[in-house]
Amino acid sequence: MKGQYFAGVDIGSTMTKVVIMDEATLASVIGPTGPEHRKLANRVMEEALGRAKLAFDEITYVVATGYGRINVPFADRQITEISCHARGIAHLLPEVRTVIDIGGQDSKGIKLRDGRAVDFVMNDKCAAGTGRFLEVAAESLGVSLEEMGRLSLEAENRVEISSTCTVFAAQEVVAKLSEGAALADIIAGLHEAIATRIYGMVRRLKIEREVALTGGGAKNIGLVKALEARLGFPALLPPEPLLTGAIGAALLGRDIVKEAEEKGEKLKISPRRLTEATLFT
């Protein structure tokens, strides 16, 4: 597959990720997902191509994934994030059997066999158990999301957050603050609450070691520790947890091209245009 390049575009609810690969990752870009997915997908792709020093028509195959995958007009194929995460993790951490992905608006558990997803659970109904829960709490506490993880490790007397609803939990946080609870203790309580919800969902899969954590939540050390405490063993983290789906998408693109070449089939390729999409395209 020498001289061939593959792009994976993962449009999540909060962040958009693009990876360009040949045998290894050549370039990756992470940017916030705005309301105009298609416009952003173009821009992030353009930036990734610049970093990889490639023209768009040099890309052999583009796979889009994530909840906004249908809004990538230049993708050759759309594949679910479950399959892309599975492929990405199988490549990055082949020993993993269970993936816990904590995204901005949903979280999911994926069971892997031979590098493919064979079962999954998903929470996309309720913000509790997703990155949004911590985001809302961080706003209430006046702390940046990035600081939350580190601060939680300073807790000495973790506060119990009993509300499972994100909105009510935010109110509870304010009440705890007014009662004089330490900031770090409250944040540790929040991490414990979200970890409990995620673990409760994923254990339906019969969790098997090794377990990998992916998505934005895996970049939060407080949440990672809280989940590891629930699991009872350490979890594995990919080098950049946000890119797992995009890497998987690029790799699946490579698999598709390889299979087509072996079978002598011609693949349908979308026009390699990065012009801004309009409602009529």
Next chain:
Amino acid sequence: MTEEKKPEEKKKRKTATEAAGKIGPMVKAALAENLRAKEEGKPIAYSFIYSGYDEIIRAMDIVPAWTENYAGICGVKRDAQRFLERAEGENFSRSLCTYALCGLGFDSWREELGEMPPDPPWGGQARPTVMLGSGQVICDPRYKWYQAAQHYMPDVPVYVGGLPYPPYEEDYDYREVQDYYVKYIVEELRGLVEFLEKHTNRKMDWERLSQVVDISDRTWNMISEAYDLRKAVPCPMGTGDAMNTMVPMTFMMGTQEGLDFFKDLYDELKRKIANREGIIPDEKYRLLWGGGLPSWFALTDFNYFNSKGAVFPAEVTYRLVEPVYNLDLPRVSDPLEHLAWRWVRYWTYRHDRARKRPGSTPDVERLIEYIEDYKIDGVVMHEAFSCRSWHPGLIWQLNQLKRVYRDIPSLVLESDIVDISSYNEADTRARIDAFIDTLEAVKSR
């Protein structure tokens, strides 16, 4: 006002069988019959499906009004929200069964106006003569719904029965206690007959009841034999259609019309199998609807599964019968006693099988039986948030299935039966897409 809004109706779902296509007009006709009965002064009974009262109601020529079904119709027509909001305005909880919530909203509105609410789905639901509650154990709101409806119709009498059956325990045999259950059920049914005679001025014709019971026995057999034909590959009829054919199963039990419907369905499925005519031409995955009521407003999701190569040859939902000849019923002359035995034996049908598999239960045995008989690749369940009595046990069943049997791919959908605000089509279909990926991965291993 939000109550006055009438949302756009969803397009008609494509069915695989001609039989399922007949159901819409059939339900419409039944509702029209209720309204006509009201005008003619015939007694109308608010009733719950599968309460065990069907044959008695039919034998006494009382017109049943299936209130859960009417809420389901409002859901299918995507016109339930205004009735749900009305009930909420009356301070009923949003977490109450949304069938009940929709029905109570409708009743309170009709009673306040003294006529049907504006533009009611399919003509509306007629005011009843009596209300027949049923505490049949799968559903607790069925004890209280009609009692709550009495707030708006204090002059309409309510009978609340509830036919019990021996619970499953690994270490005892239901046969030790079944006689007590039968006696209790017979008394409950006799009480119902007395109640109806008192409040509807109809006398029970016991000879007629025996005939109706015979028709319903034959209907149980006919349904079982017709549904067994769905074991064929390719499958000629899926769960989407079965969510239609539940109508004659549950609303017409004990009628010749119901029996004839399933004879026709049997013939149609036989024809399809002979012609190798499946739901879809290229059947890749065979799925079991493993539990939960459907989202009535989103039955097209079944067609979406079909578009991905997946079919549902079997479901546990609304398969409320077994072949009567397999139930080993004692010969009795009292039709009420026959109904009691049939009830107890139906609910204990898989007790013996479950006891042979440590950790299993009759519900899990039914899943295993269908998985094997229908060559199933994966299990789909639906957790409807407002159906508290049934859905909390689904995940447990799924876990037990995987523990005592095998690790089979599964998908749990989350929404509601009537409340469309709980549903997100894009998310639901993203889950279905991911599930299809896992089925593919498992099949290609």
